[in-house]
Amino acid sequence: MKKTVQELLLVENKQLNHDNFKLVLQAPTKLPEIFPGQFVNIEIKKATEIFLRRPFSVLDVDYENNTFSLLVKILGRGSKVLTTYEEGEKISVVYPLGNSFTLPQKQDKVLLIGGGSGVAPMLFLAKICGLPAENVHVILGARSQQDHVNIDAYQAFGNYYFTTEDGSLGEKGFVTHHPVFTNELSTFDRVYTCGPDMMMKAVAKEAAVKGISCEVSLENMMACGFGVCLCCVEKTKEGNQCVCTEGPVFNINKLTW
Amino acid sequence: MVDLSVRIKDLVFKNPVLTASGTCGFGEEIADFVDLAMLGGVVMKGTTLKPRQGNDYPRMAETPSGMLNAVGLQNKGVDNFIQNIYPNIKDIDSNFIVNVNGSTIEEYIELTERINELDKIPAIELNISCPNVKEGGMAFGVSCPSAEAVVKAVRRVYDKPLIVKLSPNVTNIAEIAKAVEGQGADSVSLVNTFLGMAVDANSRKPVLSTITGGLSGPAIKPIALRMVWQVYQAVQIPVIGMGGIMNATDAIEFMLAGASAVQVGTAIFIDPTIPTQIVEGIDSYMEKNKMHSMSDLIGGLQM
Ligand SMILES: Cc1cc2nc3c(=O)[nH]c(=O)nc-3n(C[C@H](O)[C@H](O)[C@H](O)COP(=O)(O)O)c2cc1C
Ligand code: FES
Numbered sequence: 049m050k051k052t053v054q055e056l057l058l059v060e061n062k063q064l065n066h067d068n069f070k071l072v073l074q075a076p077t078k079l080p081e082i083f084p085g086q087f088v089n090i091e092i093k094k095a096t097e098i099f100l101r102r103p104f105s106v107l108d109v110d111y112e113n114n115t116f117s118l119l120v121k122i123l124g125r126g127s128k129v130l131t132t133y134e135e136g137e138k139i140s141v142v143y144p145l146g147n148s149f150t151l152p153q154k155q156d157k158v159l160l161i162g163g164g165s166g167v168a169p170m171l172f173l174a175k176i177c178g179l180p181a182e183n184v185h186v187i188l189g190a191r192s193q194q195d196h197v198n199i200d201a202y203q204a205f206g207n208y209y210f211t212t213e214d215g216s217l218g219e220k221g222f223v224t225h226h227p228v229f230t231n232e233l234s235t236f237d238r239v240y241t242c243g244p245d246m247m248m249k250a251v252a253k254e255a256a257v258k259g260i261s262c263e264v265s266l267e268n269m270m271a272c273g274f275g276v277c278l279c280c281v282e283k284t285k286e287g288n289q290c291v292c293t294e295g296p297v298f299n300i301n302k303l304t305w
Numbered sequence: 306m307v308d309l310s311v312r313i314k315d316l317v318f319k320n321p322v323l324t325a326s327g328t329c330g331f332g333e334e335i336a337d338f339v340d341l342a343m344l345g346g347v348v349m350k351g352t353t354l355k356p357r358q359g360n361d362y363p364r365m366a367e368t369p370s371g372m373l374n375a376v377g378l379q380n381k382g383v384d385n386f387i388q389n390i391y392p393n394i395k396d397i398d399s400n401f402i403v404n405v406n407g408s409t410i411e412e413y414i415e416l417t418e419r420i421n422e423l424d425k426i427p428a429i430e431l432n433i434s435c436p437n438v439k440e441g442g443m444a445f446g447v448s449c450p451s452a453e454a455v456v457k458a459v460r461r462v463y464d465k466p467l468i469v470k471l472s473p474n475v476t477n478i479a480e481i482a483k484a485v486e487g488q489g490a491d492s493v494s495l496v497n498t499f500l501g502m503a504v505d506a507n508s509r510k511p512v513l514s515t516i517t518g519g520l521s522g523p524a525i526k527p528i529a530l531r532m533v534w535q536v537y538q539a540v541q542i543p544v545i546g547m548g549g550i551m552n553a554t555d556a557i558e559f560m561l562a563g564a565s566a567v568q569v570g571t572a573i574f575i576d577p578t579i580p581t582q583i584v585e586g587i588d589s590y591m592e593k594n595k596m597h598s599m600s601d602l603i604g605g606l607q608m
Binding site for chain 1: 327328329330334335337338350358359361362363364365367368369370371372374376379522523571573574575576577578
């Protein structure tokens with residue numbers, strides 16, 4: 049898919065909870081196809097002290113309106129300023145970037161595990177993976193109830209389970225403490241995960257023990273996002289690879305975790 | 306029509322805008338965004354004889370108006386370049402220049418000889434200024450005798466235009482420029498990155514795995530501009546200027562200070578269409594100021 053730099057129109061900026069926003073951006077031309085796991089690199093011009101773009105993974109795509117949405121979690125100065133943009137403003141975006149999750153096969157039963165800013169690609173994947181909802185199981189983890197976002201729009205595409213560290217919603221503990229993970233892991237054909245490194249490593253470890261195919265989406269720091277600076281590398285069994293072009297999605301077989 | 310072409314020895318660049326080494330891959334990586342034939346030249350990622358993995362992650366830190374990198378010349382080596390990259394770029398109508406690196410003089414010579422066999426590589430940029438490798442690299446570029454020794458050795462095996470890329474991490478960059486000119490360099494390009502450092506106050510650790518790295522971007526522009534001006538006054542050969550160029554005005558400033566051509570580096574990370582925008586910007590500046598050829602602009606600083 050051809051990458052471009054474009055000025056996109058911010059058509060929606062909606063606060064979802066205390067630190068999560070949904071941003072919808074509209075392209076002036078026909079939107080290229082975008083797959084779960086792919087990301088866009090956004091210039092945050094409003095804050096002159098922010099020099100590099102910031103990468104965000106895509107939450108959803110609407111080809112009819114040439115829009116895609118992002119789930120922006122405030123993590124630092126860049127994401128914070130991005131959430132202050134107003135509807136009607138233009139934002140420069142380099143997209144679509146990176147590879148995407150391997151889509152499951154027709155009979156597969158899949159487990160999707162998201163945490164923090166990694167929730168977006170999991171919801172996107174649940175929606176378009178093409179499986180009947182009963183074969184799509186999604187565990188979403190957060191610190192507390194107030195950190196979870198409303199996923200009503202995605203209910204139809206899978207079975208959702210929540211964990212919180214303080215027990216205020218769903219199971220108490222980390223995603224890897226949820227019974228669907230601890231008891232039923234071996235019933236799944238594929239596991240997909242995106243979120244904090246610690247979480248993905250814990251998921252990957254168990255999946256590897258059970259011999260289940262597992263893909264993770266990495267969030268290494270990036271400068272360019274399209275494979276020229278070689279700053280975003282991850283050590284793999286085939287040497288250093290760029291997360292922005294060879295990833296962000298990697299099968300755990302390939303990683304040295 | 307304005308004539309934007311410039312020359313280094315007998316090599317013609319259709320315009321004075323090149324992409325800087327390490328910031329545009331081998332050109333192919335930015336071909337989605339720009340027509341490479343619109344560029345005066347593409348200086349490709351630093352190449353070495355043997356493949357290199359580069360330094361450990363993290364290799365990058367964002368800094369005020371710039372960034373630090375410590376990539377450490379990650380590349381797949383010259384054999385891979387010749388087999389897998391050269392065939393794809395050799396017919397593109399622009400000057401594709403190889404950035405040549407080595408940890409010993411012998412390595413520089415051997416690599417140059419390999420590149421010399423490639424008809425469609427019209428010039429090399431000898432990198433004696435990489436701050437991110439343990440052996441060679443910048444060590445060659447920070448003293449006159451070692452810079453002279455590499456250039457002399459490479460000059461003996463290479464007849465095409467030889468550009469030498471200088472380090473700004475020196476007391477007197479004009480002296481180094483004069484030294485390499487004396488050994489037959491056809492041009493000098495400057496600057497490579499400035500040695501810098503970033504610390505994370507929370508973890509109390511260095512941000513980069515290598516502790517220090519190379520600073521690039523607008524943060525270095527005034528120093529780079531000063532160095533280009535000093536070198537321009539010291540040598541007769543064409544100077545290629547770079548360091549923090551983000552737009553046509555920046556590029557024009559470097560040319561007024563004496564640069565015959567410019568390279569655009571870190572700006573590409575922000576927007577890969579900046580180099581071609583700069584070509585257009587220089588064209589309209591020349592037209593507006595009734596300049597007809599690049600000699601009207603180069604070194605045109607009014608005192
Ligand atoms: C990520 C990165 C990688 C680089 N790699 C190389 C390299 O391989 N060889 C080289 O001569 N210069 C390398 N440079 C230096 C640039 O070519 C250029 O000299 C420097 O960045 C200053 O220009 P700028 O401020 O426009 O980026 C690199 C710079 C960056 C930021
Ligand atoms: S972010 Fe530049 S190569 Fe990946």
